[in-house]
C-alpha cells in the first residue's frame with residue numbers, strides 16, 4: 063500500500079505544479095505553453111505510430127486534417143466546437159484508414175517517402191482549392207471554444223491560461239489512453255510486429271491489420287491535437303502543416319528517444335524550452351535554427367538513444383506482469 | 385476421410401532455380417514426421433510454402449482437405465499450423481514471458497477498446513496462464529524476465545517452440561530445433577516432443593541431427609535437390625541406398 | 640499549339656538538366672553511403688549562393704563562380720561525410736536526422752549571411768536563340784543544358800572507365816564485398832560525397848541567375864529529387880536521369896496547361912503510383928530498403 067500512497071502523492075504534486083505553472087510565466091510564455099501542450103499529444107500519437115516500426119512523414123498533415131475538418135465543421139455546418147473537435151479527430155482517423163491501403167503496401171524507406179507524398183498531396187489540395195479550404199491563405203476566423211463557467215471559475219478561452227487548462231485536461235486524458243493502449247496486449251503486439259513481423263505472423267498476427275490499427279488510432283489523436291490548435295489560434299493555412307513542421311516533430315521524437323512512452327514527450331519539452339524560451343530570451347533570433355540544427359546533430363551523435371536513455375540509466379525499467 | 389496434412393506436387397521456383405520440384409507427401413495426424421535432406425535440398429523452402437511465407441509456384445498444400453497454400457501466414461496459423469524458424473527468430477527485445485504471450489495471440493485476441501476500458505482482465509489472465517504453462521513445458525519459467533536476445537542458444541530454440549506451443553497448434557513445423565543444444569538438452573527436448581505428440585499435436589520436423597531424427601520420427605521423408613528421394617520408417621530410410629548416396633556424394637555442399 | 644508544345648519541350652529540357660544533376664548526386668550518396676541526404680536541396684542552395692557571392696557580389700567570371708560552387712559544395716559534402724555520416728555509419732535513421740540538422744544549419748547560415756530576401760543576379764547573357772516567333776531558348780538556359788550533359792557524361796566516363804569509378808559502383812552494390820576486394824570504404828565514401836554534393840552545388844550555381852535565389856529554395860528541389868529517384872529506382876543512376884527528363888516534361892506540360900500546384904500534385908501522385916506498383920522504381924532492381 064505505501065507505494066500506491068506514494069504514487070498518489072507524486073501524481074497530485076505533478077498535477078499541482080502543472081496547474082500552478084502558467085501563473086509563473088509571462089503572457090508569451092503562456093502561449094508557448096499552450097502550443098507545447100498540444101504538441102505533446104502530437105508526439106505521443108506519433109510514437110504510437112512508430113511502435114510498429116514505420117516512420118511517417120505525413121503525420122503533421124494528418125494533424126492538419128483534424129484542424130481543417132474541425133474548422134470547416136464549425137464554419138460550414140455550424141457544429142458546436144467541442145463536438146467538431148471530436149469529429150475532426152474521427153476525420154483524421156478515417157483519412158488515415160483510406161491512406162493505409164496504398165501506404166501499407168510499402169515498408170521502411172519507401173513508407174517514409176510514400177507517407178510524405180500522400181501528405182503533400184493533401185496539403186497541396188488545401189492550397190489549390192479555395193472552396194472550401196481557403197487556398198494558400200487558409201481559413202481565418204475559426205470559432206473559438208465557447209466560454210463557460212463552473213461555479214466560481216470562468217473560462218474565457220481567448221486567455222492562454224484558460225485554454226491551457228482545457229487543452230491540458232484533454233491532452234492528459236489522451237496521453238492516459240495512449241499509455242493504456244501501449245501497455246495492453248495490443249501494444250505488445252505492436253512491438254512484436256516491429257521487431258519480428260514474420261514471427262508475429264506465424265503466431266497468427268495479421269501484421270497489416272495491426273499496422274493499420276496503429277496508424278488509424280495515432281491519426282485520430284493527431285487530428286484531435288490539430289483541432290485543439292485550430293480553435294485556439296483561430297486561423298490555419300497549408301504552410302502550417304508543411305514538411306518543416308514535420309521535421310520538428312521528427313526531431314522532438316528522435317532527440318527524446320522512442321524506446322519509452324516518455325521519451326518523445328521529454329524531447330518535445332526540452333527542445334521547446336530550448337528553442338522558444340532560452341534562445342529567444344538570449345536574443346539569438348536568426349541563429350535559432352542554426353543552434354537547433356546543431357543540437358539535433360550533437361544529440362544524434364552523442365546521445366543516439368535519446369534523452370530517455372539518461373532516465374533509463376537512473377530508473378531500472380520494470381517489466382509487465384498482469 | 386481426407387489425409388491430415390497433404391503436400392501435393394508442391395513446386396517453388398526462384399527465378400531460374402527450382403528449390404522445390406513437384407514434392408508430394410502426406411503427414412498423418414498425431415505423427416512425428418521428419419523431413420530430411422542435404423543442405424540446400426529445399427526443406428526450409430518447403431516449410432515456407434506450407435506456412436504461407438511463400439506462395440507456391442505450383443501444387444497445393446491441404447489441411448484436412450482444405451487448400452491452405454496461397455493463404456497468408458497468419459491465415460495459415462489461424463488454421464492451426466504454426467512454424468518455428470531455422471535461425472533463432474525471436475522477439476529479441478522483449479522478455480521471455482512477453483515472447484510466450486505473443487504465442488497466445490490467437491486464443492486471446494487483443495482488443496483496443498476492451499484494453500482501454502479494462503474489460504480484458506479475463507483474457508489477460510488466461511493468456512498469462514497459457515504463456516506460463518508453455519514456458520514451464522519447455523523448462524523456461526525461471527527465465528521469464530530475461531530479454532529473449534540475451535538467452536543461450538539452446539534456450540532460444542526452446543523459446544521459439546514455446547511460442548508455437550502457446551498457440552495451441554494442431555501441427556507444428558519445427559525447422560532444426562536442436563541446433564545449439566548439447567546432447568542432454570537434445571534428449572530432454574526429444575522427450576518433450578513425444579509428450580507434445582501424445583497431447584495430440586502433429587509434428588513435422590526438419591533436422592540434421594540424424595540420431596535425434598531416427599529416434600524421434602514415426603515416418604521420414606527424404607528430399608534432395610527439391611525432389612522426393614525416399615519415404616518410410618526410420619529403419620527403411622537409414623538403409624535406403626539413395627539416401628546414403630545423397631548424404632555422402634550428392635550434396636551440393638557439406639555443413 | 641505546336642509552338643506551345645515546342646516551347647514547353649525546351650523548358651522541360653532545361654528543367655530536366657538541373658534536376659538530373661541533383662538527383663544523380665542524391666542517388667550516388669544513397670547508393671554508397673546508404674543514407675537519405677535530406678540536406679541535398681540545401682547543398683543546391685549553397686551552390687547558388689556561391690554564385691551570388693562571387694559573381695554578383697565579387698565580380699568574378701561566371702564560369703569561375705560555378706566551378707567554385709562545385710568545389711565549395713563538394714567540400715561541404717566531405718564535411719558531412721566526416722562529421723555526420725562516418726560516425727553514424729551503423730545508424731541510417733541517425734544519418735537522415737543528422738542531415739536534417741545540417742540542412743537547418745545551412746539555411747540559417749544563408750539567412751544570416753544574405754538575409755531572407757531574394758537575390759537578383761545579373762544575367763550571364765541576354766542572348767536568345769529564336770527558333771520561331773514563339774519558340775525561344777535563352778542562351779543562359781542552353782548553358783545549363785550543355786553543362787549538365789557534359790558533367791553527366793564525365794561522371795558516366797568516371798564510373799565506367801576508371802578504377803575509382805569501378806570501386807564506387809562496387810561499393811554501391813555491396814560495401815562489404817567491395818572492402819574485401821581491397822577498396823577502402825572510407826575512400827569511396829569520400830569520393831561519393833564530394834561528387835554527389837558537388838553535383839547539387841553545381842546545379843544550384845548554374846541556375847542561380849535564372850531563378851530567385853533564397854535560403855528556402857532547397858525545399859522544392861529536394862521534393863523533386865525524391866520524386867525522380869523513386870520513379871527512376873532508388874539505386875539507379877541511369878534511372879534517375881531518365882526519370883528527370885520524364886518528370887520535367889510532365890511537370891512543365893501540366894504547369895503550362897493547368898498550373899504549378901496541379902503539376903506538383905501530379906508529380907507526387909506519379910511517385911505514389913510507382914511506390915505502390917513497383918517500389919523498386921521503373922529502372923531499379925536493387926531493393927535497399
Ligand SMILES: Nc1ncnc2c1ncn2[C@@H]1O[C@H](COP(=O)(O)OP(=O)(O)OP(=O)(O)O)[C@@H](O)[C@H]1O
Nearest residue numbers: 398401403421422423424425426427428429430470
Ligand atoms: N528466397 C530465395 N531466393 C532464391 N533462392 C532461394 C531462396 N530461398 C532458398 N533458395 C535456394 O533454394 C535452395 C533450397 O534452400 P533451402 O533453404 O530450402 O534448403 P534447406 O534444405 O533448408 O537447407 P539447409 O539444410 O541448409 O537449411 C537453395 O539452393 C537456396 O539457395
Ligand SMILES: [Mg+2]
Nearest residue numbers: 427428429470
Ligand atoms: Mg533450411
